[in-house]
Every structure is written in structure tokens, then in C-alpha cells.
Amino acid sequence: MTQPRPNPPQNALRLHHELTRIWGRPKGWRGILVSVNHSEIGFRFMLTSFAFFSVAGVLSMLIRAQLATHDGAFLDTDLYNQIFTMHGSIMMFLFAIPMLEGLAMYLLPKMLGARDLAFPRLSALGWWCYLFGGSIILLALLGGVAPDGGWFMYTPLSSKAYSPGINADVWLLGITFVEISALAAAIEITVTILRMRAPGMRLTQMPLFAWYMLGTAAMMLVGFPPLILGSILLEIERAFGWPFFDVARGGDPLLWQHLFWLFGHPEVYIIFLPAAGAISTILPVMCRTTIMGYGAIVAAVLGLVFLSFGLWVHHMFTVGIPHMALAFFSAASALVAVPTAVQIFAWIGTMWKGRPQMRLPMLYLMGFFSTFVMGGLTGVMLAIVPFNWQVHDTAFVTAHLHYVLIGGFVFPMMAGIAYWMPLFTGRRAIRGMGEAAFWLVLIGFHGTFFIMHLTGLLGMPRRIDLYPDNPEWVLPNLVSSIFGFVMAAGFALFALGLILQTRYGPRTGRDPWGAGTLEWALPKPSTVYNIASLPIEGARDALSLARGEGALPGAPRHQRETLVVNMISGRPEHVAVLPGNAMLPITTAATIGVFVLLMLFGLYTLAPLGLIAIAAICWRWQGFTGTRQGHAQVTVAPGLQLPLSWHVPDGLARTGMVCTLIADGTLFACYLFAVGFLTVIAPNWPAPASTVAQGSALLAAGTVGLLALASGCARLAQGRGAGLAAGANIAAVLLLALLALRLDDPTAHARDALRGAGLGYVVLHAVVGAMLAWLCVVQRRDGRIAADRPGAAPVWRLWQDYSLASAAILAALVILQEAA
Amino acid sequence: MSWPLRALLGPLWWAFAFAAIYALHGLGCALGWTALPAPVWDLHRFVLLSGWLLSLAIGLLIVRAMPDDKSTAGVIARAGAWIGLVSVLLTLFPVLNLSSCEVTAPAENLFAMLPP
Incomplete structure (x- = not known):
């Protein structure tokens, strides 16, 4: 293949105006409703998830207030059940997953040298589904009918017989609605990483963050379908009485546990991997060196992606499983510590060979190390069956969970926000606020949860609201509650710091951390089109790209164009024409929302109309696709002419369909597992x-x-x-x-x-x-x-x-x- | 074979072997294979051990088949093959000598341990 040569330089300002006109959106409310731009949608995901995080944080304060004394009269049992269920559900489904999706959506095109994600309207649809689904769940809390069976919705507690209200339906339908956004994001991220890298960027040359996100997205494609299947089956059982989980009629509650944890355990790694990607990106910059062991880290990601699907039964060690099967999953649970440790050692090695600077993101990374390693070690303890039996369902597990999730996700995300805020806003942090917030969060966190290990070892079960007969649990609970409020103050200060930074932070230059990576080469705050021309050999620096010397400069054909490359080699293959702003994502999400509400309120005879409406509106999505006439090849750069996407069979849509079918096939495989499991294991067969x-x-x-x-x-x-x-x-x-x-x-x-x-x-x-x-x-x-x-x-x-x-x-x- | 497939081969093989042997274990317990004779031990352990040894052999073949490529891509592919082999070895070794189908359900014991 002839190597493309740089394009002749053009007027950067003219290119900027031309691209802004094509890639921008109308001002005002209409613009908000129709926007499909990855920066805006990614930012919205992060902002919305932060709002949900705040709600779930307030709920956790209510839990701690209730548990501060042994006979707390702050909440009654019903409300307490709703609050702890909502705390877990919101943190898992409405904060952690959307937060990582948002970060990936915002950053990946910038890091990979693309102008947008592969399917911009799909990302917008995902955000609207997330917003509507999350709102349904929150409104249920305000209405006093929120889910109350724990964030894992175990049957038979969540079956109609024991949860006759709509509380469980809110969870099943609302979370499934939100999961549309997770699957959409997984497809989006996978296709973008595989097909939309800068020309010539081989897979093995990708930034590590892209590797981590590729692993995460692949896990989401395979990890979410079991939960979606379980939710559909349970909702059908509740609505129509089909007995998938009812023992008397050949079902088995353990089927729900299998399906839930087939999702639930990989979920931990789905949350951890993007955070680890942020660490691998930020740490070398903070240490003024390069990452140690790129290949080892990629291999560790590969190992984690697979091994994390072999651990789910360790959440079910006490349900009565044959010894040999327990040992399979115990061994796998211990083994997964190895690829995690490979990463930890690579990061320690990076710090060792570099010259670490204790700037704000680095402070949060130190919080990660001190917390996550402890969470990992208690994880290994829990992987050992006899110990697991002793602490099962106690506060020890709650403590472990929070060490892993706050250590492995929240601290790295706070580091990431501190690191990338100048990219989002073009402004630096207000001095001192982030540092004070860090110490409050760190001290508050360990004060709350370290002691909770001991509370668990003293035998306190999870999810109880009163413990009048156990005076030995009073002091540790009181300590946890006091430090819980310290931690909350830290998060509030962190949020305040971000708000002030957005408005009053000092302006920053292009690369305030001296990172040298592609995302920092873009103007701050970033433009709607990201990059005036795409990086190629001979045109990789910010100035030459802004002058259009890279590939595909400007928007001469008045359409949204970006390059599509070969999955492995990064060889440019064709020019994708991406869709523009549209109302379709919000109208589609609203239509799905109507169907969800019809099901929620038991209007089953009307629900098929909802399905027909969804099919009708989905049909309208095809209006943009294709062209009615032939187009000549496009000169991307001197020496490189490529066809437009309408003329190639192996376009982004085909790769997207492969990803969709992987998720679909996983759902089908889980269905076959359900058939096999009930046939072999369930009583009454x-x-x-x-x-x-x-x-x-x-x-x-x-x-x-x-x-x-x-x-x-x-x-x-x-x-x-x-x-x-x-x-x-x-x-x-x-x-x-x-x-x-x-x-x-x-x-x-x-x-x-x-x-x-x-x-x-x-x-x-x-x-x-x-x-x-x-x-x-x-x-x-x-x-x-x-x-x-x-x-x-x-x-x-x-x-x-x-x-x-x-x-x-x-x-x-x-x-x-x-x-x- | 393309590079990503080469890198994924080892972990994919582990995933298949792990799922297959776990399924065979459940099936054998349900069908009473522990009570059936086999050339060595009972049918259940014989099937599981044979499956494990076969999985190890194929895992080893995958490791041996990886080209000696010193590039990053080669290192990742070889690491993938080793991940598969080591995972088959360590996650399925319990077929060696643990009792097959006996169950201990300690949940009720746990609650019995709680203070009154």
C-alpha cells in the first residue's frame, strides 16, 4: 500500500468553522434534545451518574444513621429495606456502569484519533434510556414503592408470593431499561476501538486505556445478557405465572442466583478495568516516565476478562453445592488475583522507575493503592470456602465489597476526574480543595469500612435495621457511622471543588500535565469535531493536525466523515459517513419507556401496542442509512483514496451486528444453561x-x-x-x-x-x-x-x-x- | 490464524474446558455416575479426570503451537496460551481427589452460630 503523505496546510480557523458547522448542534433546548456528539453524550453520562451517586450517597447516610444505635427509630423496616436496596442498585447500575461508559465515550475518540464514536445516535439513545430508566427507579423511591429485596433481587423473596407490590417490577423493568444503554455502549466502544483508530495504529500500539475499555466492552457484551435473561424470566413469572423459579412447579430459585452472579461477578471487573485503564494512563504521567510492562498488562487484562467469568459461584458457596464444584470456583477465585497482581506490580514498577510527583491525581491514586490491595486480600480470604462459610452474609462481606469498589473504582475515577477536568473545562483545579476532599474521603472511608470487617467477624448480618440484643455491635457501628459522615463531607467537598473549577479555575494550556498523549493535543475545552484532520505519518503534532495536514481535513463534502481502519493492522479501509443530530434517540427511548410503564402498571393487554410502537419507531432509524447514487472515491490524503462507507460490505454496521449477535448468542446460551440446570438440578423433574x-x-x-x-x-x-x-x-x-x-x-x-x-x-x-x-x-x-x-x-x-x-x-x- | 484469535485461543480453550467439566460434573451427579464402574475408579471421576487431562494436553499443544515471536504481539499471544494452560491446570485440579457429589449446606449452621 502506498503510504499517505500529509495534506497541504490550510487556514486552521477556516477549517475550524467548517467543521463546527457540520459537527455542531443547534443552540438551546432543541440542541440538547437532538445532540449525538460523543463529548456531550459522554459528559452527560458522567454528570447524570454523579447525580445518581449523590442520591445513593444520601441513602447510605440514612443507613448509617439508622445503624448508629442498636434500636434506631430513624427508619422503619420497610423503608430501610427500600433504602439499602436502592443504595446498592443505584451505585451499581446507575452510577458505576454509566460513569465508566461516559468516560470511555468522552475519551476514546480523542485518544484514538477519531471524530466521534461509531454509532453516535446509539450513544444518544443509550443516554436517554439511562435517564428515563433511572428516573422511573428514583420516582418509585419517592412514591414509597422502590425495590426492597436487596440489589440482587433473590427469588423467592422477589417472587409474586413474597413481593406482591410493584417494588420488584420497578427493579426488573427499570434496570433492564437502563441496561439497553450498557449494551449500546458496549457495542459502540468495541466497534470504535476495533475500527476507528488513527490510520496505522495497530492494536498493539493502542493506548492502554483503549485495551482496558476493549476488555470491559467485551465483558459487557457477554456479562449483561445473563442478567437481562434472568430479569425477563422473573418478570414473566411475576406477570403471567410462568414458573421459572418456583420449586413446586419445576423451577428453582438457584437458577436466578446463577444468572444474576454470571453477570454480578464479571460486573466487579467491568467496573474495575476502566478504572485500571485510567490508572495506567495517569500514573506514568504523574511519575514522569512510561508505563512498565505494556505487554504484561495487556496479557493481564486478557486473563482477567476470561477468568472473571469463572468465579460466579463463589457468591453461592453456602447454598449447598457439591464439594468438587466448590473447589473449582474457589481455585478460580484465588487464581484471578494473579493477573490483578501483575497490574499492581507493573504500576509499582512504573513508580519505581519514574520520579513521582504528589499532584492531585497522584494523591487519589495513592488512595487507590492503599484501599484496593486490602480489598483484594479480603477477596482472596473470601475465595477460601471454609472462611467464606463463616462470614457469609455478614458485614465482613459489605466491608470487602466497599474496599474493592471504592478502592478499585471510586478512587481511580476521582483521580481520573482530577486529571481530565482541564480537558473537559479548559480550567485547572482550585488549589487545596481536592487535596482536603481526598483526606476526608480516605480517613472517612477507612474509618467506616475497616471497622466493618470486625463488625462482620463479630457476627453482624447484612441488611438488618435493628440489633437490640447485640450490645457488642453498638460501638463498631457507631464508629462506622461517624466516619461515614466524614467520608460524605469529603465527597461533597470534592463536588464543590469541581463546580468551582468549572467556573473559577485558572485557564489551562493544551497539556497541563505534560502527558504528550493525543487527547491533550486537542484544543481546550475540546471542539465538537475533536480534530481538524486525523493523524497520519508525518502529521501527528497538534499544529499540523489543526492546519489540516493529516488525513481527511475539514468537511469539504458537508457531511460527518471519519476514517475506518482494519481491525488488526490499522490500515485505512474506507471513510464512514456518520449520522447527524436527530430527535430519533429521545423519541425511541420515550417509546420504550411507555412500554416499560405499561408493563409496570400491569396493563398487559396494551403492552403489545407498545411493542408495535417500538418496532415502528425503530423502522425510522433506517432513513439515514445508505445512498441512492454512486460516489467516487475520496482523497483522504495525497496517495490515499478510499471509498465511502455506503460502497463497502464490511462497514461499521456489520461489525456492530457481530457484536450484537455475540450478546444475543450469550443470552441464548444462558437460556440453554437454564434448561440444562432445571432439568438436571431442580426438584420436581x-x-x-x-x-x-x-x-x-x-x-x-x-x-x-x-x-x-x-x-x-x-x-x-x-x-x-x-x-x-x-x-x-x-x-x-x-x-x-x-x-x-x-x-x-x-x-x-x-x-x-x-x-x-x-x-x-x-x-x-x-x-x-x-x-x-x-x-x-x-x-x-x-x-x-x-x-x-x-x-x-x-x-x-x-x-x-x-x-x-x-x-x-x-x-x-x-x-x-x-x-x- | 489472525493475531487476536491466536492470543484468545488459550483463554477460550480454558473457558470451554471449565464449562464442559463443570457441566459434566453436574450431569454425572444427577445421573448417578459415581455408582457406575469404569476402567479406573468410578465412571464420574474417570470422565472428569479424562476430561481434565485431555484439556491439559490441548492447552499444552496451544502453548507449543505459538510462534517464537519477540514482538509485543507475540508476547501477548504466548501469554494468552500460558494463561489458558495454567488456568486449566489450577481451576480444574480438584477432579484429582475431592469427593464428587457430596454437599455441605452450612447456611443454617451459620445462623445457628449467631448469638441468640
Whole structure:
């Protein structure tokens, strides 16, 4: 390949105005509603998560006030249950995950040398879903109907029999609504890192933060589906009585625990890895050196990503699991300390070889080291089965959890905020405020939670609101409560410092920390387009990029363009045309919100209308895609001409669909696990004799045959078979409807409930398959699919193949069950 | 084989082996394999040990198949292969001598230990 040469220099101010016009948004409320820019959306994620953090922090103060004395009359039991459940749920789902998403969304394009994320409207949709879902959960608290079964919603406590109100539904529906944003962010981040790096940046040359975020996003793709499946199954059980978790009818509450912790334990690493990415970015700068052991750290991330999925059962050591299985998970839990330790030693080595400066971000990093290592060590203690049995469900576990999460996420995030605030605002911190906040938080934290280990060892269980018969727990609880308020004061001071910095902090130059990394080469505060031209060999410094000497200078075609590269080598492949501002993300999120509310208030007969509305509004998203005419290749730089994304089959959308199907496939695998688990482990199996008739086999075979026909049609060039495939998908839906009528009563036994759920899964895929096929029909008609324009066909084909495979597996499963 | 796949091969193999042996363990307990004879020991332990040894052998093959590449990419790929092998060795070694299907459910004992 000919190496691209730098473009001739242009007037930087003219380029700035040209790019701002294309990448900017209208002023005022309309601009806020339609914006899809990654900096703005990322910042909103961080700001909103900080607001939720404040709410959850206030709730924790209420908990500490209640526990300060043995017979606290501050809260009654019902309210206390709601408050500790909301504290955990908000911190996990509405603070930690969105915070890391926001940071990644804001930073990654700047670090990788791109102008935006791969799917800007998807990030906006994610934020609106997060805002609406989080608001539903908060409003439930104000209405006194917040979730009250613990942040892990164990069944049978959260089943209809023991939680008859809507409290559990708020959690199941609200959190699932919010998780749309998590999955959207995971797809967004994965595709951006893999396909939108600066030209020539190989995977092994990426900043470590990108490696950490790639690992995090991959974990989110695989980690969230088990929880989403569990939430859907539990909500179906609560709404329609299908017994997935009801022992009497072939279900098992342990299935919920498996699905929850299949998500819940990787979640800890999903939270930790971005924080570790921030540490690996900030620490070398603070130590005026380079990171030690780049390859070792990447390998450690790789190890963590995989091993963290082999630990989930250590949350279930006391439920009655065979010794050998306990030992598998105990060993894996201890082993995961090794890649974590590799990183810790690499960071210590970096400090050793550098010249550390105790500036504000470094102070918070020291807080991380002193706290997280202790949390890690108690983690190893908890990995050992006999010790785990002794402290299970006591305050010791609460202390460990907070050491890991505040040590491993909050301190690094505070370091990150202190470090990147000049990038966000163009201003430096107010001297002394961040330092004072640090000491308050550090002293307050250890005063609160170190002593909580001892409270736990004294036998105090978690989640109790009164302990009138245990005077020995009074003093440690009182100490924890006092220091808890000290910590809260520290967080408040930190927030105040940020607000004052935004308004009154001294102006900063381009690179206040002397970092030398790409994000600091941009103007401060950053522009809406990030970078006037993209870095290439010979044009990497801030000035030459601002003058348009890099690739793809300005916006000469009056559209939002950025480069797409080869996943591994970083070789430029084509120019992506990204969508502009739109109301679609907020209207789509609002429509999903209406469906969630219909389900929440038990209006199940109206809920299908909500689904139809969602399908209708999703259809409108295709309006932007594709082009109706051929376009010549674009000169990206002298010696480098590339096609526009409309003319290549392997575009961002296809990579995005692969990521979507990985998440979808994980959900399906979890469904198969649920079938296997209940069949093998649950009491009250085998199920009663099935009355599924012979004709059902024909219907199932017919469905698979129709999906195979659609899959075959998707292979024809230029979407020629799309019309037939759309018909085949619709016919498959009709056959499935007939099949549904012949299934056994799904409320009778878990086997039949699982069959019903599986059938629903295939219906959903056939409907989406029909919509994608019809989109190809439309695109063929209006010219968006032609000889040189693949349109939606590559994406449709992937979906159709997946639908066929999952339907065939389900059919085989039912045949096996019937044969057995 | 592309570089990312090479780097992922070891951990992917561990994930497969771990899931498969855990599933075989559950299946064997449910189907009463501990009471069935096998060429060595009972059928349950025989199947699990065979699975573990096979997993180790394949993990070792993956390590041996990695090219001797000194670049960062090569180091990461080799580290990935070793992560897979060591993880198979350490997370599944309990198949060697622990009792297979016996259960201790200590939760009720824990609550019994709490002060009245």
C-alpha cells in the first residue's frame, strides 16, 4: 500500500468553522434534545451518574444513621429495606456502569484519533434510556414503592408470593431499561476501538486505556445478557405465572442466583478495568516516565476478562453445592488475583522507575493503592470456602465489597476526574480543595469500612435495621457511622471543588500535565469535531493536525466523515459517513419507556401496542442509512483514496451486528444453561408427560425450513431474495403462533414455561428478520442497494443466519426432551 | 490464524474446558455416575479426570503451537496460551481427589452460630 503523505496546510480557523458547522448542534433546548456528539453524550453520562451517586450517597447516610444505635427509630423496616436496596442498585447500575461508559465515550475518540464514536445516535439513545430508566427507579423511591429485596433481587423473596407490590417490577423493568444503554455502549466502544483508530495504529500500539475499555466492552457484551435473561424470566413469572423459579412447579430459585452472579461477578471487573485503564494512563504521567510492562498488562487484562467469568459461584458457596464444584470456583477465585497482581506490580514498577510527583491525581491514586490491595486480600480470604462459610452474609462481606469498589473504582475515577477536568473545562483545579476532599474521603472511608470487617467477624448480618440484643455491635457501628459522615463531607467537598473549577479555575494550556498523549493535543475545552484532520505519518503534532495536514481535513463534502481502519493492522479501509443530530434517540427511548410503564402498571393487554410502537419507531432509524447514487472515491490524503462507507460490505454496521449477535448468542446460551440446570438440578423433574402433539413437530420443522429459506435468500447478490425472505419470516411467525396454541400450559411446569420463552425468542428473531429483509426490499427499490452499494444486506444476512441456527438448536432441544 | 484469535485461543480453550467439566460434573451427579464402574475408579471421576487431562494436553499443544515471536504481539499471544494452560491446570485440579457429589449446606449452621 502506498503510504499517505500529509495534506497541504490550510487556514486552521477556516477549517475550524467548517467543521463546527457540520459537527455542531443547534443552540438551546432543541440542541440538547437532538445532540449525538460523543463529548456531550459522554459528559452527560458522567454528570447524570454523579447525580445518581449523590442520591445513593444520601441513602447510605440514612443507613448509617439508622445503624448508629442498636434500636434506631430513624427508619422503619420497610423503608430501610427500600433504602439499602436502592443504595446498592443505584451505585451499581446507575452510577458505576454509566460513569465508566461516559468516560470511555468522552475519551476514546480523542485518544484514538477519531471524530466521534461509531454509532453516535446509539450513544444518544443509550443516554436517554439511562435517564428515563433511572428516573422511573428514583420516582418509585419517592412514591414509597422502590425495590426492597436487596440489589440482587433473590427469588423467592422477589417472587409474586413474597413481593406482591410493584417494588420488584420497578427493579426488573427499570434496570433492564437502563441496561439497553450498557449494551449500546458496549457495542459502540468495541466497534470504535476495533475500527476507528488513527490510520496505522495497530492494536498493539493502542493506548492502554483503549485495551482496558476493549476488555470491559467485551465483558459487557457477554456479562449483561445473563442478567437481562434472568430479569425477563422473573418478570414473566411475576406477570403471567410462568414458573421459572418456583420449586413446586419445576423451577428453582438457584437458577436466578446463577444468572444474576454470571453477570454480578464479571460486573466487579467491568467496573474495575476502566478504572485500571485510567490508572495506567495517569500514573506514568504523574511519575514522569512510561508505563512498565505494556505487554504484561495487556496479557493481564486478557486473563482477567476470561477468568472473571469463572468465579460466579463463589457468591453461592453456602447454598449447598457439591464439594468438587466448590473447589473449582474457589481455585478460580484465588487464581484471578494473579493477573490483578501483575497490574499492581507493573504500576509499582512504573513508580519505581519514574520520579513521582504528589499532584492531585497522584494523591487519589495513592488512595487507590492503599484501599484496593486490602480489598483484594479480603477477596482472596473470601475465595477460601471454609472462611467464606463463616462470614457469609455478614458485614465482613459489605466491608470487602466497599474496599474493592471504592478502592478499585471510586478512587481511580476521582483521580481520573482530577486529571481530565482541564480537558473537559479548559480550567485547572482550585488549589487545596481536592487535596482536603481526598483526606476526608480516605480517613472517612477507612474509618467506616475497616471497622466493618470486625463488625462482620463479630457476627453482624447484612441488611438488618435493628440489633437490640447485640450490645457488642453498638460501638463498631457507631464508629462506622461517624466516619461515614466524614467520608460524605469529603465527597461533597470534592463536588464543590469541581463546580468551582468549572467556573473559577485558572485557564489551562493544551497539556497541563505534560502527558504528550493525543487527547491533550486537542484544543481546550475540546471542539465538537475533536480534530481538524486525523493523524497520519508525518502529521501527528497538534499544529499540523489543526492546519489540516493529516488525513481527511475539514468537511469539504458537508457531511460527518471519519476514517475506518482494519481491525488488526490499522490500515485505512474506507471513510464512514456518520449520522447527524436527530430527535430519533429521545423519541425511541420515550417509546420504550411507555412500554416499560405499561408493563409496570400491569396493563398487559396494551403492552403489545407498545411493542408495535417500538418496532415502528425503530423502522425510522433506517432513513439515514445508505445512498441512492454512486460516489467516487475520496482523497483522504495525497496517495490515499478510499471509498465511502455506503460502497463497502464490511462497514461499521456489520461489525456492530457481530457484536450484537455475540450478546444475543450469550443470552441464548444462558437460556440453554437454564434448561440444562432445571432439568438436571431442580426438584420436581422430570416434568409431567407432555401433550405436545405430533403435528407440532411438523410445525417446528416448517419454521426451521422457512428460516433456512430466508437464510438462503440472504445469500443472493444485491438482496435479490429479500422479498421472498420477508414472506418466509412472516410465514414462520404464523407457524410459531400455531405452535404456541399447541404447547402445554406454560404455567403448569418450568419445562413448558421454558418452551414458551424459547418460542417467543424465535418469534422475535423472525419478526426482526422480516423487518431487515423488507428494509432490503425498500433499499433495492430506492437504489440504496445496487451493484456497488450493499445497503443493509450484509447485516441482514448475519441476522438471518443467526436466527436459523438458534431456531434449529431449539427445535433439536425439544425433540431431545420429547425423546427422553 | 489472525493475531487476536491466536492470543484468545488459550483463554477460550480454558473457558470451554471449565464449562464442559463443570457441566459434566453436574450431569454425572444427577445421573448417578459415581455408582457406575469404569476402567479406573468410578465412571464420574474417570470422565472428569479424562476430561481434565485431555484439556491439559490441548492447552499444552496451544502453548507449543505459538510462534517464537519477540514482538509485543507475540508476547501477548504466548501469554494468552500460558494463561489458558495454567488456568486449566489450577481451576480444574480438584477432579484429582475431592469427593464428587457430596454437599455441605452450612447456611443454617451459620445462623445457628449467631448469638441468640
